[in-house]
Amino acid sequence: MWMSSCRLPGAQPVHYQRVTMEQWRTLAVTVQQQGGRLMSLWGQEHASGTFSIEAALVVQEGVYWLSAMLESLHYPAIDDIFPNANRMQRVTADLLGISAQGARDQRPWWQHGQWGCRWPLRKTPLEAEGEGERDYPFVTVAGPGVHEIPVGPVHAGIIEPGHFRFSVVGERILRLDTHLGYTHKGLEKLAAGMDPESLVRLGGRVSGDSTVAGSWATAQALEAVLGLSVVPRAEWLRALWLECERVINHLGDLGALCNDVGWSYGFAQLMTLKEATLRIYQEVGGHRYLRDIICLGGVVRDVSRDALALLRGHVLSLEREVRHSEERLRDHAGVQDRWLTTGRVSPSMAAYYGMSGLAGRASAQAWDWRVNFPSLAYQCADVQMATATQGDVAARVAVRFAELHESLRLIGHFVEQMPQGNWKTDWNGEGRAGIGMGWVEGWRGEMMAAVELDERGRIVRWHPEEVSMSQWPVLEQAVLGNIVPDFPLINKSFNLSYSGQDG
Amino acid sequence: MSAWVWFFQLIQGVMALLLAPLLMGWMAYCRARFQHRRPSSLWQPLRQWIKLFHKEVVLAELASPLFRVTPYALFGILALTAGLVPMVLTDLPLSGAVDVIALAGLLSLARVILALAAMDVGTAFGSLGARREMLVAFLAEPALLMVIFASASLNASTSLSKMAATTLDRGFYLYPSLAFSGVAFLLVLLAENGRIPVDNPETHLELTMIHEAMILEYSGRHLALIEWANALKMLVYFSLGMVLFFPFGLSRGGSGWEIALSFIGFIIKLLIFGVALAILETVSAKQRLFRVPEYLGGAFLLAVLAILLHDLLGT
Numbered sequence: 001m002w003m004s005s006c007r008l009p010g011a012q013p014v015h016y017q018r019v020t021m022e023q024w025r026t027l028a029v030t031v032q033q034q035g036g037r038l039m040s041l042w043g044q045e046h047a048s049g050t051f052s053i054e055a056a057l058v059v060q061e062g063v064y065w066l067s068a069m070l071e072s073l074h075y076p077a078i079d080d081i082f083p084n085a086n087r088m089q090r091v092t093a094d095l096l097g098i099s100a101q102g103a104r105d106q107r108p109w110w111q112h113g114q115w116g117c118r119w120p121l122r123k124t125p126l127e128a129e130g131e132g133e134r135d136y137p138f139v140t141v142a143g144p145g146v147h148e149i150p151v152g153p154v155h156a157g158i159i160e161p162g163h164f165r166f167s168v169v170g171e172r173i174l175r176l177d178t179h180l181g182y183t184h185k186g187l188e189k190l191a192a193g194m195d196p197e198s199l200v201r202l203g204g205r206v207s208g209d210s211t212v213a214g215s216w217a218t219a220q221a222l223e224a225v226l227g228l229s230v231v232p233r234a235e236w237l238r239a240l241w242l243e244c245e246r247v248i249n250h251l252g253d254l255g256a257l258c259n260d261v262g263w264s265y266g267f268a269q270l271m272t273l274k275e276a277t278l279r280i281y282q283e284v285g286g287h288r289y290l291r292d293i294i295c296l297g298g299v300v301r302d303v304s305r306d307a308l309a310l311l312r313g314h315v316l317s318l319e320r321e322v323r324h325s326e327e328r329l330r331d332h333a334g335v336q337d338r339w340l341t342t343g344r345v346s347p348s349m350a351a352y353y354g355m356s357g358l359a360g361r362a363s364a365q366a367w368d369w370r371v372n373f374p375s376l377a378y379q380c381a382d383v384q385m386a387t388a389t390q391g392d393v394a395a396r397v398a399v400r401f402a403e404l405h406e407s408l409r410l411i412g413h414f415v416e417q418m419p420q421g422n423w424k425t426d427w428n429g430e431g432r433a434g435i436g437m438g439w440v441e442g443w444r445g446e447m448m449a450a451v452e453l454d455e456r457g458r459i460v461r462w463h464p465e466e467v468s469m470s471q472w473p474v475l476e477q478a479v480l481g482n483i484v485p486d487f488p489l490i491n492k493s494f495n496l497s498y499s500g501q502d503g
Numbered sequence: 504m505s506a507w508v509w510f511f512q513l514i515q516g517v518m519a520l521l522l523a524p525l526l527m528g529w530m531a532y533c534r535a536r537f538q539h540r541r542p543s544s545l546w547q548p549l550r551q552w553i554k555l556f557h558k559e560v561v562l563a564e565l566a567s568p569l570f571r572v573t574p575y576a577l578f579g580i581l582a583l584t585a586g587l588v589p590m591v592l593t594d595l596p597l598s599g600a601v602d603v604i605a606l607a608g609l610l611s612l613a614r615v616i617l618a619l620a621a622m623d624v625g626t627a628f629g630s631l632g633a634r635r636e637m638l639v640a641f642l643a644e645p646a647l648l649m650v651i652f653a654s655a656s657l658n659a660s661t662s663l664s665k666m667a668a669t670t671l672d673r674g675f676y677l678y679p680s681l682a683f684s685g686v687a688f689l690l691v692l693l694a695e696n697g698r699i700p701v702d703n704p705e706t707h708l709e710l711t712m713i714h715e716a717m718i719l720e721y722s723g724r725h726l727a728l729i730e731w732a733n734a735l736k737m738l739v740y741f742s743l744g745m746v747l748f749f750p751f752g753l754s755r756g757g758s759g760w761e762i763a764l765s766f767i768g769f770i771i772k773l774l775i776f777g778v779a780l781a782i783l784e785t786v787s788a789k790q791r792l793f794r795v796p797e798y799l800g801g802a803f804l805l806a807v808l809a810i811l812l813h814d815l816l817g818t
Contacts, residue, residue, distance in 0.1 A: 149627040149710075156719075157707030171792060260711075262703040262789030268538035334700065334788035484631070485792045488708040 005064065010224025013062025013373060014437045021075065024053070024068045028078045031057045031064070037354030037367075038082035039063065039439075039448055040465035043092040045122050051098050055085075056437065056448060056465075058356075062373065065437060065450070070098060077103035084354050084470035091503070095121040095188070107137055110181040110503060120189055139177045141167035146174065149484065153182045160498035164487075171483040176476045183502040191462035196222045196427065197296050199459055203449060204291055206464045207500030212238075212245040213442030214449075214464065215294040220438025221451040222296055228427055232376065232419040234298030239377035240414040241290050241299070243407040244311075246443040247318075248277055248289070250404045253495050257397060258329070260489045261338040269325050273318060280314045283307070298424030312415045319408045326401050339394040343478045343490030346391055353474045357445015357467045359494050362399045363391035369441035381413050393493040403443075431457025444468065444497065466500030505596075511762075512586060512595050519585035523734035524548040526741070526773060533781030548734065552727035560723035563624040573620035574721065574728035580613040581735040588742040591765045593667045593753050602661040603651050606743070607644070610695075610736070614640055617729070621717035628709055632716025635792065639701060639713065642799035643694045646687055649806030653684040654747045656813055663743075667750040675751060679816065684809035685748050690802035692740045696733075698780070700790045701798070711789075741776055745769075 005017035019027060028038075036059040044052050051070040055078070056063050068075065077100035079085040089100035090109035097119040099106065111118070113134040117125040140148070146169055153161035161182040167175040187206065191199055203218025204211040216238055223230060230238075255270030278288040284307040285293055286300075293300055303311075329335060345355070350363035360367055370383045386402030388395035433455040439448040445467030452460040471494060479490050528545035535542035544550075562571065586597050587606055601609075618636050621629040655661045657678065658669040694701040697714035706712060709719070718729050746753075752768030754761045790798060 147627075149631065151627075151710060155707075156709045258788075260706075260708060262699045262706070263787070264534065264538050264785050268540065272539065332788065334790065337794070338788060338791055483792060485711040487710050 008224060008436060009227065010220065010436055010438070011375060012220065012224070012438060014065055015062060016065045016067070016435065019066050019068045021068055021071070024066065025076045025078060027066060028057070028081045031059055032081045034059060037356065038085055039446065040450070040463065041085050041088035041092065042463040043096045043098050044461050045096060051096060053092070053098065054450070056450065063437065073098045074101045076101055079103050082354055083352065084473060086473065087469060095119060097122065110184045112181060120186065136179050138165045138179070139175060141175050145169045162498050166484060168484055171485070173479050173482055173484060173487070176479050178472060178476060180472065180498060181502050183499045185503065187503050188463060191459050194459045196226065196453070196457060196459070199462060200294065200296050201292055203464060204294070206447070207466050207497040208289065209249055209497065210245065210442040210444060210447055210466065210500065211289060211291045212241045212294060213440050213447040215292070216242060216440045217438045217447045217449040218451070218464065219294055219296055220440070221436040221449045224436035224438065225434040225451060225453050226427060226432055226457065228297050228425050230298060231422050231425055233421050233423045235376040236414050236418050237299045237303065237423060238294055239375065240411060241285065241293050242440060243410045243414070244281060245290055246407045247404060248274055249443040250400045251277065253492065254397065254400055256492050257489065258335065260492050261335055263332065263335050266325065266329060266335070273321055277314065277318065280311060284311050295424070297427055302423045308415045308418065312412055315408050315411045319405070322404055322408070336394065338489060339397060340392060342393040342486050343482055343493060344390070344392040345474060345478045347389060349477060350391060354470060355474060357471070358399060358403070358443065359396060359471055359474065360445065361385065361387045362395040364389045369439060369446055377414060380417060381410055383410065393489055396493040429457070431455050444495070445471070466497055468496040468501040471496050472501055508596050511592055512597055515590055515592070515595065516582065516586045519590065519735060519738055520582065522773070523731065523738045524552065526738055526777060527734045529774065529777040530781055533778050534784060537781055537785040552731055555727035556724045558723040560725055563720055566624050570620050570623040573616050574725040576616050577613050577732040578728040580609055581732040581739065584609050584739045585735050587663070588739055589663055589667050589746055589753060590742050590769055591754060591762060593671070593755050594664045598664045599662065603655070603663050604648070604661055607647055607651065611640070611644060613732070617717055624720050626720060628716045628719050632713055635713045636717060639694050639795060639799070642796055643691050646799055646803040646806050647691045649803060649810065650684045650688045650691065650747070653680055653806060653809035653813060656810065657681070663746050667746045667753055668755065670750050671753065680809040680813040681748055683805045683812060687802045687805035687809065688744055688747065690798065692744065694795070694799055696737050696740060699784045700787050701795055703789050741773065745772060
């Protein structure tokens with residue numbers, strides 16, 4: 001069945017396959033039956049004016065990149081096979097005007113009627129001045145005693161915008177319908193015509209909390225196309241920064257989870273640790289949140305031996321502090337009572353939604369790119385994957401703690417084993433037409449980027465996908481049967497990115 | 504003489520109005536210190552309200568007169584209750600007029616008015632908060648009344664002045680019934696004032712709020728009055744607890760020195776109370792909303808036990 005596929009260049013196992021419209025659904029079904037999942041789905045307008053639909057499917061051997069040319073403006077929907085395709089199909093319809101036939105949900109997703117045009121990703125978008133904001137047709141629940149609570153997009157705290165429509169009976173949640181897209185930045189449109197070096201920086205802006213992951217995934221895809229080899233020291237430094245990013249996000253989220261149950265002691269402890277770590281990053285990496293630290297061909301700057309020693313020392317003390325906080329948390333009956341059984345995603349539900357990443361691992365979905373397809377630095381580090389089976393808030397907390405410890409160990413390991421030598425391969429500016437794909441395991445889950453370049457080396461198409469796109473729908477399921485005041489807690493345990501899903 | 508008494512009544516009213524924001528400031532100060540944060544000034548709550556008084560009031564288009572009157576009514580009721588509970592002197596002209604059951608009634612009235620106002624403008628959060636507040640209230644009120652009955656049967660009176668005077672006459676004794684009702688009272692105090700573990704006054708998560716959800720639509724001087732009333736409520740509950748369980752230090756009039764000492768004693772008790780509450784709030788987590796019935800049911804049970812113990816053991 002994979003006869004005609006070709007292995008794309010680059011370190012990652014990506015197989016590219018052109019398929020017909022008939023094969024498109026059959027292959028999706030086959031992958032699903034073999035335990036694979038959908039990572040991303042997007043569309044493209046080609047120079048000839050025709051459209052294609054593309055999908056990245058993950059199986060045990062790697063990623064299959066399917067590409068199907070469209071004869072019309074329709075293609076067969078696959079959201080009945082992979083539920084997470086739903087919103088990707090709707091986004092494709094919003095951006096390009098090609099729609100999924102037979103999809104259960106055809107509502108617009110990113111398009112709120114405020115763009116002043118339709119299908120912005122087409123070569124000639126359709127002008128639609130003064131369209132104005134439309135009402136989003138929320139799913140309603142009828143019955144005695146049912147009422148709706150609209151929340152957002154403006155929230156009481158400083159968080160990203162998103163609208164949540166709860167249908168509740170008393171305090172119990174019957175249904176949650178989210179409406180996102182408020183932070184749409186038009187990243188894919190921006191990328192068109194960009195040079196590869198700028199695109200890596202843009203990749204770091206998909207989601208601010210995953211800036212290392214975003215820029216690394218994009219750099220990987222570009223390096224595969226341009227045939228740039230990455231020197232070992234750069235590989236090690238990139239992995240180091242990725243683990244550093246994981247550490248601050250877990251520290252911050254665990255602190256916030258304490259705050260959300262009103263336990264100010266744990267909140268204060270973990271936030272203090274996060275701030276101290278950010279200051280070390282500023283000193284060692286030159287940026288508190290490690291933005292723009294990865295560039296095409298390597299990393300922006302080398303790290304001195306002294307700076308690495310400083311980081312190593314901090315990590316050692318952090319490890320002790322984290323263990324201390326973890327024990328306090330485990331012994332606090334009030335906190336555990338709030339976390340246990342709250343927002344449960346059963347392993348079967350997680351498999352149905354094709355979950356991966358942190359939340360997937362807490363529901364027994366053993367996907368971790370650092371383990372499944374380790375890059376050079378990770379191969380030598382023997383990463384231990386953390387999983388749990390309960391799938392509740394407490395399980396996600398447990399996985400976060402386990403990953404925090406593992407990341408701290410990895411940082412120490414990377415510092416010790418850091419190869420000497422150059423930290424960047426310079427790009428000679430020579431373009432090469434082609435396609436490539438890259439991905440890394442960010443702190444939340446996979447961050448993927450697919451790219452097509454023209455012969456001058458300019459970007460034709462770039463499609464990033466952050467795991468949030470696939471996981472927001474799972475959150476809607478996780479809250480069912482829980483009570484309204486527990487929603488913030490469940491939400492925080494996932495801590496999905498608005499920016500990452502809004503593109 | 505009677506002119507003097509009314510003068511003291513007036514002084515206590517003004518003192519309560521000023522002490523309430525300071526108590527809030529003190530609790531915030533302690534909490535910040537326990538969390539290794541830099542504390543804000545004790546005057547911060549007062550400053551904030553003064554700022555709010557200078558701000559414009561934004562009203563919902565559909566707001567009825569009830570919504571607009573509520574802040575004043577609330578403030579009025581709580582200011583009145585602050586005049587009813589002996590804080591420095593046992594005997595004040597107003598505290599003779601109203602007994603402790605009527606005081607509980609006044610506090611309920613304030614809550615009902617606020618809950619109605621919260622539902623008035625018809626936002627989801629207002630109704631959500633009002634509904635939760637009523638859930639807490641209908642469980643907390645019986646517990647509070649039982650606590651009051653336990654003390655009333657011990658002191659053979661429901662007048663706060665007489666209860667305080669009787670306890671002072673009797674001197675310091677440890678009564679098992681008071682130990683039970685004291686714990687019950689603390690649980691009720693936390694619930695009624697929207698503190699952790701029942702409500703979190705500092706949260707930004709609108710979906711978890713109780714009291715804050717009810718007042719989300721208020722702004723400007725309305726918000727300032729409601730927050731001030733809320734601070735007064737905390738002070739009233741604290742003073743009530745002192746009269747019921749530890750009135751020692753209260754002055755029965757007499758010399759100016761005695762009154763001054765009583766005032767200093769009151770301040771010291773207030774400071775200790777603030778520290779204790781801040782510790783409690785720092786180390787405990789907020790409960791799941793559906794645990795509140797168990798929590799307040801426990802408070803009720805303890806108060807009933809107190810009464811039974813009193814009947815069994817006699818005085």
